[in-house]
Amino acid sequence: MTFARRDYRAVVVGAGIIGLYTAYHLARRGAGPVLVVDRGFLSSGGSGRNGGGVRQQWETRGTIRLAREAVAAYRRFGRDFGTNVWFRQGGYLFLAEGPAELERLARVHEVVRSEGLPSQLLTAEQVAERVPGIAPGSVVGGSFLASDGTVYPFPAVWGLYEAVRALGVEVVLGVSALGVRAEQGRVQGVETSAGPAGAPTVVNAAGGWSAEFSRACGLEVPNVATRHEILATEPMKPFLDPMVVRASDGLYFSQTMRGELVGGLTVPHEPGTRRGVPSSPRFVTAMARALVGLLPRLRGLGVLRAWAGFYDDSPDGLPVIGEDPRLGGFVHANGFGGHGFMLAPSASERVARAVLAEPVDLDPKEFSPARFLGSGAAPSRERLQLG
Numbered sequence: 001m002t003f004a005r006r007d008y009r010a011v012v013v014g015a016g017i018i019g020l021y022t023a024y025h026l027a028r029r030g031a032g033p034v035l036v037v038d039r040g041f042l043s044s045g046g047s048g049r050n051g052g053g054v055r056q057q058w059e060t061r062g063t064i065r066l067a068r069e070a071v072a073a074y075r076r077f078g079r080d081f082g083t084n085v086w087f088r089q090g091g092y093l094f095l096a097e098g099p100a101e102l103e104r105l106a107r108v109h110e111v112v113r114s115e116g117l118p119s120q121l122l123t124a125e126q127v128a129e130r131v132p133g134i135a136p137g138s139v140v141g142g143s144f145l146a147s148d149g150t151v152y153p154f155p156a157v158w159g160l161y162e163a164v165r166a167l168g169v170e171v172v173l174g175v176s177a178l179g180v181r182a183e184q185g186r187v188q189g190v191e192t193s194a195g196p197a198g199a200p201t202v203v204n205a206a207g208g209w210s211a212e213f214s215r216a217c218g219l220e221v222p223n224v225a226t227r228h229e230i231l232a233t234e235p236m237k238p239f240l241d242p243m244v245v246r247a248s249d250g251l252y253f254s255q256t257m258r259g260e261l262v263g264g265l266t267v268p269h270e271p272g273t274r275r276g277v278p279s280s281p282r283f284v285t286a287m288a289r290a291l292v293g294l295l296p297r298l299r300g301l302g303v304l305r306a307w308a309g310f311y312d313d314s315p316d317g318l319p320v321i322g323e324d325p326r327l328g329g330f331v332h333a334n335g336f337g338g339h340g341f342m343l344a345p346s347a348s349e350r351v352a353r354a355v356l357a358e359p360v361d362l363d364p365k366e367f368s369p370a371r372f373l374g375s376g377a378a379p380s381r382e383r384l385q386l387g
């Protein structure tokens, strides 16, 4: 038999950063036996394909608060888990190309500051000091928060994997969750490619495939998987501390400690997972143009590799966290778009609370799955998306 037990307190579908962090919070709370299944290998989903950006500059207060907690968690990750995730707080610098964008950034800056985070509005000259070589006249200013930064995603996933197993969580790779067994509107267990696993709760942490798993369980959801591309250049002498982002075209890039520039840009693709995650010449060309346009000194720099992954987009740009009102014990932990890594430590703590039916301190208008079910709740929206 593939599973060590017949029955669990919870089965988590997906061993990405969200599923593993959820399992960690459950285990730390002494929830009882937890099983995590993943049909791929560790880091095969978005958690092994992202830019590692961790920022607290957002339009919505709920997201800022989760991100702020997550920054604190990544700062102590090494102590908590014994693994170095190379969290480097070089800041996030949003560029404004014109007055309208600067005004928008100023509004975000006000919200961020009112949450107690010392973001700064920068002049074009101050931007140029932080982005050496930026093309003259390319920006009118920017906003900057020094405590934002980047992590290296792989050790975060591996570190959590080791940590949850040490806490007694069973993680089984190469097993697909096919659906749930439900009676009288409540989850009783999960059907998998390795047989059934009994549990009163299932957590849908399936990333870009979360909508497919929800539907396999009879639940229609509005999440859409979108393919996003990213690349790494040849290494350069270190010159750039912050993650640099431009909201108008979703351009973002940072310099890793090995000197490579890693970044992406929005290039639309057919929604859904059907075509997998290939890279496209269209992206590499658009990204090269955008980078060289902004930083002419990058002309001639080689691209080492390019890859892609799925965002799991919700209609309002906010994650979906909590029990589905249509099926007791079915807990959503998805819809993280391009920011699941940076919200994982704190968001998944709320997922664990939802599993244990403890109060969750998140505004249901922003995070609950019920917000898409025609409850009439006033919509919130997070538009500061990248990539």
Ligand SMILES: Cc1cc2nc3c(=O)[nH]c(=O)nc-3n(C[C@H](O)[C@H](O)[C@H](O)COP(=O)(O)OP(=O)(O)OC[C@H]3O[C@@H](n4cnc5c(N)ncnc54)[C@H](O)[C@@H]3O)c2cc1C
Residues within 6 Å of the ligand: 013, 014, 015, 016, 017, 018, 019, 037, 038, 039, 040, 041, 043, 044, 045, 046, 047, 048, 049, 050, 051, 052, 053, 054, 175, 176, 177, 178, 205, 206, 207, 208, 209, 210, 213, 228, 229, 230, 264, 308, 309, 310, 311, 312, 333, 334, 336, 337, 338, 339, 340, 341, 342, 343, 387
């Ligand atoms: C190019 C790119 C750049 C990004 N940059 C950033 C960034 O800078 N900062 C940031 O915070 N976020 C970023 N993201 C987003 C981030 O990577 C994701 O939000 C995050 O990794 C989601 O984690 P997850 O655990 O929900 O999903 P995943 O890591 O995708 O894990 C889901 C897992 O579920 C498994 N699975 C799916 N269906 C089933 C099933 N039926 N049965 C069993 N297993 C199943 C999959 O195999 C997968 O391993 C980026 C994403 C991409 C693609």
